[in-house]
Amino acid sequence: MTILIAIQGWKPEPWLERFRRLGTGRTIIDAREPFDPAAIRFAAVWKPQPGLLGRLPNLKGIFNLGAGVDALLADTTLPDRPIFRIVNPDLTKRMTEWVSLQVLYHMRQMPAYLAQQRERLWRPLPQPGAHEVRVGIMGMGVLGRDSAEVLMRLGFQVAGWSRSRQAIPGMDSFAGSDELSAFLARTDILVSLLPLTEDTRGILSRDLLAQLPQNGALGGPFLINAGRGGLQVEADILAALDDGTLLGTSLDVFDPEPLAPTSPLWAHPRVVITPHVSADSTPDGLVAGVLADIAAFEAGKTLPNQIDRNTGY
Ligand code: NDP
Ligand code: OXD
Numbered sequence: 001m002t003i004l005i006a007i008q009g010w011k012p013e014p015w016l017e018r019f020r021r022l023g024t025g026r027t028i029i030d031a032r033e034p035f036d037p038a039a040i041r042f043a044a045v046w047k048p049q050p051g052l053l054g055r056l057p058n059l060k061g062i063f064n065l066g067a068g069v070d071a072l073l074a075d076t077t078l079p080d081r082p083i084f085r086i087v088n089p090d091l092t093k094r095m096t097e098w099v100s101l102q103v104l105y106h107m108r109q110m111p112a113y114l115a116q117q118r119e120r121l122w123r124p125l126p127q128p129g130a131h132e133v134r135v136g137i138m139g140m141g142v143l144g145r146d147s148a149e150v151l152m153r154l155g156f157q158v159a160g161w162s163r164s165r166q167a168i169p170g171m172d173s174f175a176g177s178d179e180l181s182a183f184l185a186r187t188d189i190l191v192s193l194l195p196l197t198e199d200t201r202g203i204l205s206r207d208l209l210a211q212l213p214q215n216g217a218l219g220g221p222f223l224i225n226a227g228r229g230g231l232q233v234e235a236d237i238l239a240a241l242d243d244g245t246l247l248g249t250s251l252d253v254f255d256p257e258p259l260a261p262t263s264p265l266w267a268h269p270r271v272v273i274t275p276h277v278s279a280d281s282t283p284d285g286l287v288a289g290v291l292a293d294i295a296a297f298e299a300g301k302t303l304p305n306q307i308d309r310n311t312g313y
Contacts (some may be wrong), residue, residue, distance in 0.1 A: 003043070004031055004042070012030065012031075016030055017286065019291070023291055037057065041061075043062050043063065048117055050074075050076075053077075054077035054078065059081050061081055062082070064085045066085070070195065073312060082297070085305050087305040089303065090282065090285030090286060092279070095143045098274070098278035102155070103135060109127070111248060117196070133189060134156070134188045135189045136191065139161075139193035145160075147191065159174060163176060163311075186213070189226045190224065190226075195227035203231050204231050205236050206236035206240060207219070223247070229251075
């Protein structure tokens, strides 16, 4: 069976090499070269050229090489075929590393200590323990759950918010728009691991940030977003930082990417910026799993990582 590899925004070569090495018995086609559209049965893609997948008459399934499918679903010509996304411990652990790093960075007052170091200042600051700090995770899916478990192990008071209630022992669970305000009111460090959908676009707004408490153990709230840039309203975040509504933020995702060199976020002393690297998809980590998924799908098995085009994730 022939698999088309269509990747934009990442280097396709290492993916093609890995698919060819591990895809025994498969014909692997590079979408940048001429090919017979009728020969393609599966497509493994990241931000494929809009219109490409709609031109493949015998396509059986689409395998998105990342966890988020917003870019793929933005193609209005996308054919009505099953779409699968990455659910893989390699990607999940990478995200949990990044989220834990950012939570600890703000909670342990690293921006203040780095500023003091530049001034050669030896000045211990009062330090709350993790058990006094309330982390709230928006998006309790594959990534949110793993981060929650690690942060609880570190001692933080963790709550999760999702569309449907997602119970994890030891964690307070909030669900739906009716419970969003209660969730925000108990959150000192807000972590966003939501997908970008019609319902979530622009959710990280001034109105939402204003609901985070000012009287927590850290003296004010922090925002960490690794979901998608379209979730956040950058002007609102900057305003919230400048008027003290927000004490600091870590952002891995932007809309558009890359973040414009002129953005005031770059130079803001209480902003941490990483260039959409919190959980990289890597060929070494993921291709074997994608090939196994394709084989399972061919064998008629139901895969748990199929997305729902109605909800958009
Ligand atoms: P999942 O689909 O497993 O989880 C999504 C979670 O968001 C679910 O808990 C879901 O609720 C919740 N959710 C969706 N819509 C809403 C809504 N309207 N209101 C409340 N909750 C909602 O996704 P993953 O955890 O695997 O990934 C999450 C996102 O992380 C990806 O979509 C992607 O955008 C981003 N990502 C970013 C990366 C990076 O490098 N920066 C890398 C990988 C992913 P419910 O449980 O009820 O379905
Ligand atoms: C993803 C990403 O969705 O890397 O996997 O952003």
